[in-house]
Amino acid sequence: MHTIVQVDQYIINSAEFAIPILEHLRNLVHKADARIEEKMKWSMPFFELKGPVCHFASFKNHCAFGFWKGSLMKDEYNLFKDRSNAMGSLGKITSFKDLPADEILIAYIIEAIKLNEDGIKLPPKPKAPEKPSLVVPKYFIDALQEDPKALGVFQNFSESNKREYVNWLEEAKTEATKQKRLDTAVEWIGEGKPRMWKYIKK
Template sequence: MKTLVAVDQYIANSVEFAIPILEHLRDLVHRADARIEERMKWSMPFFEYKGTVCHMAAFKNHCVFGFWKGSLIEDELGIFKERSEAMGLLGKIKSFDDLPEDDILIAYIQQATQLNEDGIKLPSKIKANPKELTVPQYFIDALQEDSKALAVFQNFSNSNKKDYVLWFEEAKTEATRQRRLETAIEWIADGKTRMWKYIKK
């Protein structure tokens, strides 16, 4: 099992209820395929084999587990709460009762690993309509943690939304991206656009 000290620390520093859940999810990932390696990206644990397979995170009141290529996985048993390419596929995990059976989740992880093994890529996010904006899933997840910020962002114009998305994508490091994400949530909750400092009053 190829573990990472940084992931050990992430789990240990999580809220108490989340620790056994994260440890269990981590164990299932490595039971599914011993070749999977751990990484820390965007301040959360990722699991990789020939590309990203899945990842997990803990918040104040719940955990999440997602598959990077979730939209390509055949959800024959209907365990996905939301169709997504990233986090939250299993919905908000507050206890072990919110998880599918171990064998089922292992099978899904193996399916996700096989997609990478076969070199299958996600469809291009370039839209036919250039005005349509793709908001990164990590940003959506952060907004969903703050209902006020989410409501404000939904009412932003397309250009105001784009300003924030580009700000994240231009970050040179994951640490910078995370700092910008936290700042953005505070600003948006206050009704501020990305360029609010430059708006003439």
């Protein structure tokens, strides 16, 4: 299906109150720059020119309009209610009263386009801290080496399966508990069972 038709369909299928608002927003975007292209992404209409510029979405009781690079925009009129995930959103729109003046919104759209034309990119997302590499205690390795089958199974376990056993042993409060868990761990591993095998749905 052609994207323009998809966007038409999206608007028609929206709640009755939203239809004129979405049509108005769509017209403003194209008025700001005739080169804008419409695309459907994540099941909602996006407006693109050398990359995403803005998008809108319709919900049961409100609409939303946001800018892809909102976090980099000046937001001179404090329109953005939320700049999470780098996007700038106008907040919940339930009627035309919730929209800024046409010329203000057009100025924002032009600013967003300029960011794309100037090649200004969003800063990369911070990487999640890496988990420290797994250290298998020597006593555990020694116990596994006494049972070659268990050792082979353990070596082929995923890191998360290995980690669950190591954590279980290391969390033991007494040496007696640790020894008991160690014997059980070697037995279970020899049978090919992960630490949480009892909870796996068959």
